[in-house]
Amino acid sequence: MRTITHVLFDMDGLLLDTEKFYSVVQEKILSGYGKSFTWSLKAKMMGKRAAEAAEIFVHDSGLEGILSPRDFLTQREAMLEVMFPESQLLPGVERLVGYFQSQGIPMAIATSSHKRNFDLKTINHKELISRMHHVVVGDDPDVKLGKPAPDIFLVAASRFPDPKPRPENVLVFEDAPTGVEAAQNAGMSVVMVPDPNLDKSLCDRADIVLETLEDFDPSTFGMPPFIKN
Numbered sequence: 001m002r003t004i005t006h007v008l009f010d011m012d013g014l015l016l017d018t019e020k021f022y023s024v025v026q027e028k029i030l031s032g033y034g035k036s037f038t039w040s041l042k043a044k045m046m047g048k049r050a051a052e053a054a055e056i057f058v059h060d061s062g063l064e065g066i067l068s069p070r071d072f073l074t075q076r077e078a079m080l081e082v083m084f085p086e087s088q089l090l091p092g093v094e095r096l097v098g099y100f101q102s103q104g105i106p107m108a109i110a111t112s113s114h115k116r117n118f119d120l121k122t123i124n125h126k127e128l129i130s131r132m133h134h135v136v137v138g139d140d141p142d143v144k145l146g147k148p149a150p151d152i153f154l155v156a157a158s159r160f161p162d163p164k165p166r167p168e169n170v171l172v173f174e175d176a177p178t179g180v181e182a183a184q185n186a187g188m189s190v191v192m193v194p195d196p197n198l199d200k201s202l203c204d205r206a207d208i209v210l211e212t213l214e215d216f217d218p219s220t221f222g223m224p225p226f227i228k229n
């Protein structure tokens with residue numbers, strides 16, 4: 001069994017309940033073209049950086065030549081920016097972050113969200129962010145390729161103080177197939193907490209798949225149990 005010495009959290013859909021905002025807005029934009037937003041399209045977009053997600057949205061929706069990826073993002077961001085400050089923590093986040101902190105396990109966030117949106121989403125979650133050693137965002141200059149490339153997780157692991165973790169000693173928590181793939185490409189262990197609407201065939205790569213972070217059992221990775229309150 002691998003010894004876990006460091007933890008990396010994805011953010012959207014894993015720490016914060018923000019994927020629903022993306023879905024509502026993308027459904028609204030598509031409805032303007034008489035089209036419906038589907039979970040199969042959502043599954044391809046989630047976890048990806050904005051520009052890559054926009055290309056997928058326009059292509060797969062058959063809107064090439066009708067709606068440019070840039071105009072899609074302009075419309076999407078205008079609607080999302082008023083929603084993001086309302087972001088709520090997902091179940092189990094506070095207990096899990098508190099546990100890793102009590103165990104002295106350093107944590108960081110590795111999110112495809114750009115810095116501007118990260119700031120909007122976390123404006124009311126300063127305490128959570130303060131418990132992270134650092135945050136790597138999607139537009140970080142050191143992150144050359146977005147998820148499913150391993151870049152963002154490798155960059156996040158490299159920013160911990162010495163002794164820096166080897167990938168095999170890092171545990172990643174993710175909600176998206178793209179993010180799970182990125183963690184595995186980085187050589188890290190990964191716990192997936194997928195949205196229940198996500199096609200189950202897209203949830204079979206992770207080391208562990210949970211319905212909620214509340215179901216995480218530290219002993220699965222050789223760590224002490226949660227202390228019963």
Ligand SMILES: O=P(O)(O)OC[C@H](O)CO
Nearest residue numbers: 011012046047111112113
């Ligand atoms: O925090 P991430 O990596 O799940 O990023 C989320 C994307 O920007 C939207 O799915």
Ligand SMILES: [Mg+2]
Nearest residue numbers: 010012013175
């Ligand atoms: Mg996510």
